[in-house]
Amino acid sequence: xxxxxxxxxxxxxxxxxxxxxxxxxxxxxxxxxxxxxxxxxxxxxxxxxxxxxxxxxxxxxxxxxxxxxxxxxxxxxxxxxxxxxxxxxxxxxxxxxxxxxxxxxxxxxxxxxxxxxxxxxxxxxxxxxxxxxxxxxxxxxxxxxxxxxxxxxxxxxxxxxxxxxxxxxxxxxxxxxxxxxxxxxxxxxxxxxxxxxxxxxxxxxxxxxxxxxxxxxxxxxxxxxxxxxxxxxxxxxxxxxxxx
Amino acid sequence: xxxxxxxxxxxxxxxxxxxxxxxxxxxxxxxxxxxxxxxxxxxxxxxxxxxxxxxxxxxxxxxxxxxxxxxxxxxxxxxxxxxxxxxxxxxxxxxxxxxxxxxxxxxxxxxxxxxxxxxxxxxxxxxxxxxxxxxxxxxxxxxxxxxxxxxxxxxxxxxxxxxxxxxxxxxxxxxxxxxxxxxxxxxxxxxxxxxxxxxxxxxxxxxxxxxxxxxxxxxxxxxxxxxxxxxxxxxxxxxxxxxx
Numbered sequence: 001x002x003x004x005x006x007x008x009x010x011x012x013x014x015x016x017x018x019x020x021x022x023x024x025x026x027x028x029x030x031x032x033x034x035x036x037x038x039x040x041x042x043x044x045x046x047x048x049x050x051x052x053x054x055x056x057x058x059x060x061x062x063x064x065x066x067x068x069x070x071x072x073x074x075x076x077x078x079x080x081x082x083x084x085x086x087x088x089x090x091x092x093x094x095x096x097x098x099x100x101x102x103x104x105x106x107x108x109x110x111x112x113x114x115x116x117x118x119x120x121x122x123x124x125x126x127x128x129x130x131x132x133x134x135x136x137x138x139x140x141x142x143x144x145x146x147x148x149x150x151x152x153x154x155x156x157x158x159x160x161x162x163x164x165x166x167x168x169x170x171x172x173x174x175x176x177x178x179x180x181x182x183x184x185x186x187x188x189x190x191x192x193x194x195x196x197x198x199x200x201x202x203x204x205x206x207x208x209x210x211x212x213x214x215x216x217x218x219x220x221x222x223x224x225x226x227x228x229x230x231x232x233x234x235x236x237x238x239x240x241x242x243x244x
Numbered sequence: 245x246x247x248x249x250x251x252x253x254x255x256x257x258x259x260x261x262x263x264x265x266x267x268x269x270x271x272x273x274x275x276x277x278x279x280x281x282x283x284x285x286x287x288x289x290x291x292x293x294x295x296x297x298x299x300x301x302x303x304x305x306x307x308x309x310x311x312x313x314x315x316x317x318x319x320x321x322x323x324x325x326x327x328x329x330x331x332x333x334x335x336x337x338x339x340x341x342x343x344x345x346x347x348x349x350x351x352x353x354x355x356x357x358x359x360x361x362x363x364x365x366x367x368x369x370x371x372x373x374x375x376x377x378x379x380x381x382x383x384x385x386x387x388x389x390x391x392x393x394x395x396x397x398x399x400x401x402x403x404x405x406x407x408x409x410x411x412x413x414x415x416x417x418x419x420x421x422x423x424x425x426x427x428x429x430x431x432x433x434x435x436x437x438x439x440x441x442x443x444x445x446x447x448x449x450x451x452x453x454x455x456x457x458x459x460x461x462x463x464x465x466x467x468x469x470x471x472x473x474x475x476x477x478x479x480x481x482x483x484x485x486x487x488x
Contacts, residue, residue, distance in 0.1 A: 010359070012264065020355065021268075022261040060483075084355070086362040088483075092370030095480045105478075107363040111264065111328075111353050115254070118330040119351040126336030127383065128391045130374040130400060138484035139371065147372050147398040154394020155387070156374060234349075236339045239304075239332075240382035 010110020014196025122234030254354020258440025274322035366478030
């Protein structure tokens with residue numbers, strides 16, 4: 001029997017309107033859909049009647065192996081991530097667990113939260129920027145700390161993914177304390193929540209006030225660079241570097 | 245007369261299939277389209293018969309002002325960027341030139357080259373990453389150098405935008421020399437060209453060999469972090485941090 005194919009698909013932030021046509025067409029080709037239940041709900045209309053491989057939020061490796069094995073049995077499989085498939089997504093782990101197997105893999109990008117959340121706030125990432133996840137589940141805190149220091153040293157605008165979860169409420173305050181060692185407390189910051197979904201919200205603040213903002217696993221946090229400012233309620237990082 | 249509205253739209257890397265449904269629908273609402281000629285060609289079928297505001301590649305501020313003035317005259321305007329509207333795109337400059345005017349602005353994100361190029365190579369940006377533009381047109385080289393050093397210090401995977409142009413061929417070799425001060429020459433690197441368009445190509449290399457690779461204004465360069473490796477021809481940054 002010939003092996004099937006796996007499409008690793010980035011869904012973008014919300015439902016169908018935020019997906020590319022390429023992603024929608026790939027989903028249509030697949031008889032078997034693997035993904036976290038919450039994300040599958042967002043695209044329920046597109047995958048009605050298809051076989052589903054669902055696993056819990058933190059069982060990504062199991063999900064990748066199940067997708068790989070389904071492809072090895074000849075199926076055409078969609079492995080879906082919210083946002084982009086490559087940014088804190090399923091493309092990396094799928095390629096790791098598929099090493100040495102002869103499976104046709106196609107990765108279809110989607111809009112990551114740095115871009116979708118940035119658009120809600122204005123243009124916080126106009127120039128050079130860094131994305132850092134504050135989840136310590138897979139990355140030791142020393143590495144996260146090194147990343148934050150490197151981003152601050154480079155005067156990058158920063159998008160913080162996974163700033164908090166139910167169990168993990170101290171990550172954002174710790175990150176703020178590290179950044180405040182070198183960045184001024186008046187640095188412009190923004191938060192977005194539930195991008196492209198029901199209850200979408202946004203807020204502007206400063207680095208000095210950021211640690212006190214309400215924040216959960218659906219929040220993405222933006223920290224401006226030294227030139228970022230607020231214009232008519234938008235968070236804007238200028239394109240050029242004036243006065244440097 | 246009431247003011248019109250401006251949609252700032254990220255087109256993603258290529259033609260219609262790489263755009264979101266939201267972006268396509270917004271374009272349909274607009275009678276007037278402002279953008280760089282090359283990008284307008286990619287969406288020619290979607291904007292047939294509409295008024296066009298075209299300016300050269302480096303006349304972005306003029307284009308933003310023309311879009312603003314068209315909206316002030318009551319028109320519904322699309323201001324388009326390739327990739328994402330907020331990453332080296334038109335959202336920032338448009339918000340700057342529209343400061344104080346009462347214009348309804350909606351920013352519609354698109355897939356930036358870090359994501360679309362990453363998907364072609366595999367998953368180079370699975371974990372924390374930084375985007376740095378090597379164009380010195382708007383950013384002094386000292387700032388670019390500071391960003392590169394910060395990214396290397398943080399062990400970020402890096403996506404380099406604008407690594408070269410016809411006139412500017414020394415930027416990538418200079419960037420490589422800076423990174424090689426701290427990163428090993430065997431660091432996994434990748435290049436993608438003309439993502440999602442005719443002549444799309446990809447190549448894998450190492451940081452030690454990167455400066456010698458052919459590279460132009462349509463190229464995006466990826467530099468792995470200390471854990472990035474090649475798996476079955478894909479450039480893969482593992483999700484977790486093993487052995488740190």
